[in-house]
Amino acid sequence: MFGVTILGNNSALPAYDRHPTAQVVTLDQFQFLVDCGEGTQMQLARYKIRRGRINHIFISHLHGDHYFGLPGLINSMGLLGRETDLHLYAPPELQPIINLILTAANTTFSYTLHFHPLDKEGLLVDNPKFSVEAFQVYHRIQCWGFIFREKKKPRKINKQTIGNYHLNAQQYELLKAGENVITDKGEEVLNEAVTIANTPARSYAYCADTVYNPALADKVKDATMVYHETTYLKGLEERASQRYHSTTHQAADIALKANAMRLLIGHFSSKYEELNEFLEETREVFPATDLAIEGVTYRIM
Amino acid sequence: MFGVTILGNNSALPAYDRHPTAQVVTLDQFQFLVDCGEGTQMQLARYKIRRGRINHIFISHLHGDHYFGLPGLINSMGLLGRETDLHLYAPPELQPIINLILTAANTTFSYTLHFHPLDKEGLLVDNPKFSVEAFQVYHRIQCWGFIFREKKKPRKINKQTIGNYHLNAQQYELLKAGENVITDKGEEVLNEAVTIANTPARSYAYCADTVYNPALADKVKDATMVYHETTYLKGLEERASQRYHSTTHQAADIALKANAMRLLIGHFSSKYEELNEFLEETREVFPATDLAIEGVTYRIM
Numbered sequence: 001m002f003g004v005t006i007l008g009n010n011s012a013l014p015a016y017d018r019h020p021t022a023q024v025v026t027l028d029q030f031q032f033l034v035d036c037g038e039g040t041q042m043q044l045a046r047y048k049i050r051r052g053r054i055n056h057i058f059i060s061h062l063h064g065d066h067y068f069g070l071p072g073l074i075n076s077m078g079l080l081g082r083e084t085d086l087h088l089y090a091p092p093e094l095q096p097i098i099n100l101i102l103t104a105a106n107t108t109f110s111y112t113l114h115f116h117p118l119d120k121e122g123l124l125v126d127n128p129k130f131s132v133e134a135f136q137v138y139h140r141i142q143c144w145g146f147i148f149r150e151k152k153k154p155r156k157i158n159k160q161t162i163g164n165y166h167l168n169a170q171q172y173e174l175l176k177a178g179e180n181v182i183t184d185k186g187e188e189v190l191n192e193a194v195t196i197a198n199t200p201a202r203s204y205a206y207c208a209d210t211v212y213n214p215a216l217a218d219k220v221k222d223a224t225m226v227y228h229e230t231t232y233l234k235g236l237e238e239r240a241s242q243r244y245h246s247t248t249h250q251a252a253d254i255a256l257k258a259n260a261m262r263l264l265i266g267h268f269s270s271k272y273e274e275l276n277e278f279l280e281e282t283r284e285v286f287p288a289t290d291l292a293i294e295g296v297t298y299r300i301m
Numbered sequence: 302m303f304g305v306t307i308l309g310n311n312s313a314l315p316a317y318d319r320h321p322t323a324q325v326v327t328l329d330q331f332q333f334l335v336d337c338g339e340g341t342q343m344q345l346a347r348y349k350i351r352r353g354r355i356n357h358i359f360i361s362h363l364h365g366d367h368y369f370g371l372p373g374l375i376n377s378m379g380l381l382g383r384e385t386d387l388h389l390y391a392p393p394e395l396q397p398i399i400n401l402i403l404t405a406a407n408t409t410f411s412y413t414l415h416f417h418p419l420d421k422e423g424l425l426v427d428n429p430k431f432s433v434e435a436f437q438v439y440h441r442i443q444c445w446g447f448i449f450r451e452k453k454k455p456r457k458i459n460k461q462t463i464g465n466y467h468l469n470a471q472q473y474e475l476l477k478a479g480e481n482v483i484t485d486k487g488e489e490v491l492n493e494a495v496t497i498a499n500t501p502a503r504s505y506a507y508c509a510d511t512v513y514n515p516a517l518a519d520k521v522k523d524a525t526m527v528y529h530e531t532t533y534l535k536g537l538e539e540r541a542s543q544r545y546h547s548t549t550h551q552a553a554d555i556a557l558k559a560n561a562m563r564l565l566i567g568h569f570s571s572k573y574e575e576l577n578e579f580l581e582e583t584r585e586v587f588p589a590t591d592l593a594i595e596g597v598t599y600r601i602m
């Protein structure tokens with residue numbers, strides 16, 4: 001299972017029971033929290049996502065609607081006696097804020113919090129099953145996007161055609177890795193004859209808060225699913241640009257240029273009570289678009 | 302109207318849709334926010350209390366469940382273009398935290414935030430209609446309670462008996478202040494003959510988070526309504542004491558010793574899903590007790 005669950009889809013001012021930004025990316029047994037607006041710990045409880053399974057938190061930037069829920073969440077993890085290490089990836093200015101908060105409360109955590117300051121683009125987490133990379137987006141203050149990638153999957157053995165050969169475990173691994181092998185009898189086994197391509201490795205690119213900038217399309221090139229903010233409807237490009245945000249058509253244009261399979265849109269301004277127009281406008285340009293709705297999990301496939 | 306509306310009645314870990322501590326005290330046209338746990342701005346919206354009417358915020362102490370909603374609230378006030386000054390009374394360690402948060406977001410407010418560090422007991426706000434005082438309570442870190450008092454009300458003129466006298470405006474004010482007056486003809490008018498006592502001035506004492514300490518009863522002596530925490534049921538006095546919290550019977554004992562008219566209890570531990578036992582146990586000792594229930598306004602009378 002590879003998917004993203006929306007906990008908050010609204011821009012800075014909470015409204016209409018829409019919450020500030022937070023998402024949970026699930027990749028098999030791993031769960032990653034991406035941004036953590038105020039109330040995220042309550043939203044996790046509401047949608048029955050266990051805080052204890054989250055070992056990595058990524059904060060895109062230090063506008064309050066993307067991290068004011070973080071102190072409460074990491075505090076509650078401590079009150080619950082968490083012992084597993086927690087990894088926090090965030091702009092460096094967050095560290096002294098957390099330290100002051102802990103000092104004022106005279107608190108130490110039951111677990112180790114590893115603070116990883118975001119200061120350059122590239123690989124943040126590398127695991128046999130997945131990787132996470134950071135890339136810069138274009139906002140009023142320094143702001144980071146994140147790409148979650150499955151690792152390239154091994155080829156599958158074709159049970160129909162492999163039966164003629166006697167191979168050892170190491171030879172099977174070479175075949176899965178896409179190579180040809182020579183049997184103990186000196187016979188060459190061509191990879192294409194005995195293996196089948198696996199489903200392609202999938203990826204989810206979270207573009208955080210950003211003004212429209214076509215350079216972003218290159219950074220998220222070929223992502224299976226792109227999340228791009230649409231704070232405003234089309235026609236408000238000037239306001240969007242002044243506030244370093246984007247409109248529906250701008251998000252769709254990035255998805256198109258990036259050759260994404262699907263687009264997820266969110267961070268809706270509180271000036272809009274209804275969201276249907278966001279979907280309609282974005283689909284005019286990029287049909288494979290979904291609205292980020294709180295409580296819904298979108299599969300990345 | 303003098304009353305207190307509960308926005309959060311739970312202890313540190315949010316649970317069962319109960320929220321961390323926040324209360325709004327309403328005194329005629331004035332509204333005061335007392336503590337501001339995570340999600341307070343959403344709770345204000347839920348119970349249709351206008352953020353714009355709140356000009357004074359009091360933070361008892363710097364455990365997160367009492368102030369992690371504050372950065373979001375004061376930020377939203379700015380996004381909404383607030384112009385009225387806001388007065389914040391809180392432990393001094395909060396000021397650098399707020400400053401770092403604002404610097405990281407590259408934000409300045411549209412309004413003036415006056416930070417009043419709490420460093421001694423006594424008068425915080427003095428107004429013709431009300432006063433607010435701070436007093437220290439007994440917690441793991443420095444923690445403050447607050448008393449909201451109506452000013453002593455003027456005596457009412459008795460329309461039945463005043464008709465015999467010809468008095469000017471100044472003489473009426475003297476009578477309302479409880480004094481006798483001499484008419485222009487030299488006749489003495491006895492205050493008791495022509496005035497009636499007004500309803501007594503009411504007060505609300507918020508005792509924040511505190512371990513049981515009988516000295517607290519003197520600090521909130523004769524308050525119309527006392528709010529005292531009951532994190533635990535009776536029988537858990539040892540655990541309560543270790544964590545600087547109180548039980549039902551301990552809260553009731555303070556209300557009794559303080560000669561309070563009513564007691565409001567809250568800050569319930571997440572280990573309890575049902576709250577009825579809190580009410581039953583507290584009423585065994587102090588019958589005029591209410592549970593602090595979120596969304597309910599308790600009149601102070």
